[in-house]
Amino acid sequence: MRAFTDDQNMFRDAYRKFLEQEVAPHMERFREQGIVDRDIFKKAGDQGFLMIWPDEQYGGLGDDDFRYEQVIMEENARAGTAEWFCTLHSRLVGTYFQRFGSEEQRERFLPDCVSGEKILAVAMTEPDAGSDLSGMRSHAKDMGDHFVLNGSKTYISNGINADLVIVAAKTDPENNPYAVGLFVVERGMEGFERGRNLDKMGMKAQDTAELFFNNVKIPKGNVLGEPDKGFYYLMEGLAEERLIAAVGNMAHARQAFNLTRDFVMERKVFGKPLSHKQNTQFKLAELDTEIDVVQVYVDHCVELHNQGKLTANMAAKAKLMASEVEWRMLDEGVQLHGGAGYMNEYPICRMFSGARINRILAGSSEVMKLIISRDVFSDSYSSILD
Known part of the structure; x- marks a missing residue:
């Protein structure tokens, strides 16, 4: 027997019903349009199925047991809805705010992420730099009270839907290739543009995009942790x-x-x-x-x-x-x-x-x-x- 708790088994039953009623019936349409409707995130958030781990003050359940996310992934596979990248939002990206963000940043960003009002993505990969993060060319210059971000990213999951993108960029490219900052880029920031929704071999319903940053002004309050420790x-x-x-x-x-x-x-x-x-x-x-x-x-x-x-x-x-x-x-x-x-x-x-x-x-x-x-x-x- 696998070691899931009674609460997690109840959660599994509820989440399975949610997928059957709210997500699975629309997957063919999502595949045809190349993107999942944004309101799916909101519906999941309303029922407590996004970002289980944040404390109650941010809207979460306050339970960091990874098995909840395991249940979510297993049920998405069972329902044929894995092209809805909720785990990317909830666990892969969301935890950056918990691990490296300030209390002010957690209070500012997490509630909307837990509720599904704001959708998350992380941008590391570049055309000439995949697993080799030291080879990235995106850079951010410290201007005193803000940074100026320039560069591009590709193959970014949730790239079209995302409202908040955690972008990795070098902060001292001339002297230290491992000096990298993590910058929270918000939808609507001047100079932040999205390219095409990329046409992939599979995972057709999952939006995967190119992102471009042209002199994007990043407030110091949108830097996660130390600006040279991102690597x-x-x-x-x-x-x-x-x-x-x-x-x-x-x-x-x-x-x-x-x-x-x-x-x-x-x-x-x-x-x-x-x-x-x-x-x-x-x-x-x-x-x-x-x-x-x-x-x-x-x-x-x-x-x-x-x-x-x-x-x-x-x-x-x-x-x-x-x-x-x-x-x-x-x-x-x-x-x-x-x-x-x-x-x-x-x-x-x-x-x-x-x-x-x-x-x-x-x-x-x-x-x-x-x-x-x-x-x-x-x-x-x-x-x-x-």
Whole structure:
């Protein structure tokens, strides 16, 4: 049995009903228009499904147990609504205000984020700088009582919908490539412009945009933490970001398994269900085993994260294995669906194209292997069993 509390199980039931009633019926329209309606965030906020962790004074439940977000991601996978990036808003970006913001910033920004009035995004990636944050070119010059931000970002999730964008930019590019600030750019600021809503392989309902900053005046009150410590702030958040990815990957792997299992039990080949064929049985037996085994490790990482003990190495292992197992499951799922697996009307097809990004985002599989290998060959190496 997985270790969810009674309150979390009740939360799961309520959230499942919310998705079934308010989000899932509109997903096809969201995919066609390339963006989720903003009022979905507001409806979720009204029912307490956004940003569970903030204290009650900011409108949250005051419960920082990561398992609530795990429930949200698992239910989004089950309902086929994961293209609504509520976890990006609620957990990946929102926690920057808690960890690095001032009390004044939390009071100013968090209530509208909890309620869904304001939508969040984070902007790190640039055309020539992905995982290598030291290679970014965006910069912010200190003008005394404010900063002036210039640069561009790309592949920014929630980029069209976002009202508040946490932008990473260098503050001393000539002398220190690791001196980075985190700047809260607000909708309507002069010089802040959005480019096109990018046409992606999958995740069609999720708005992904280019962002441009041309002499944007950033008040000192919109700087998170110290203006030269942003690189370290971003590194601090990467373990949770990769855990978020791993949880989502496993939820989708399990949903793909369930869809495929149901399909092969119904599909007839030479007069008998495809599930009667030994190849089908062996393929799904292997995948069921892999999914369960990796899920146990991911759940273990969630427990460690709740205790403040999740390391970058553990998170990298979880993200690597979860994304690879998810991909194997979806590839086999399409294969076992036959021609139907290539048709967009079948969920397995949309899941397949949507999942291709998961071995890239939050650090590619190759970057995960690099992180893990550094630990393997370090003097302080020890395995989880030591």
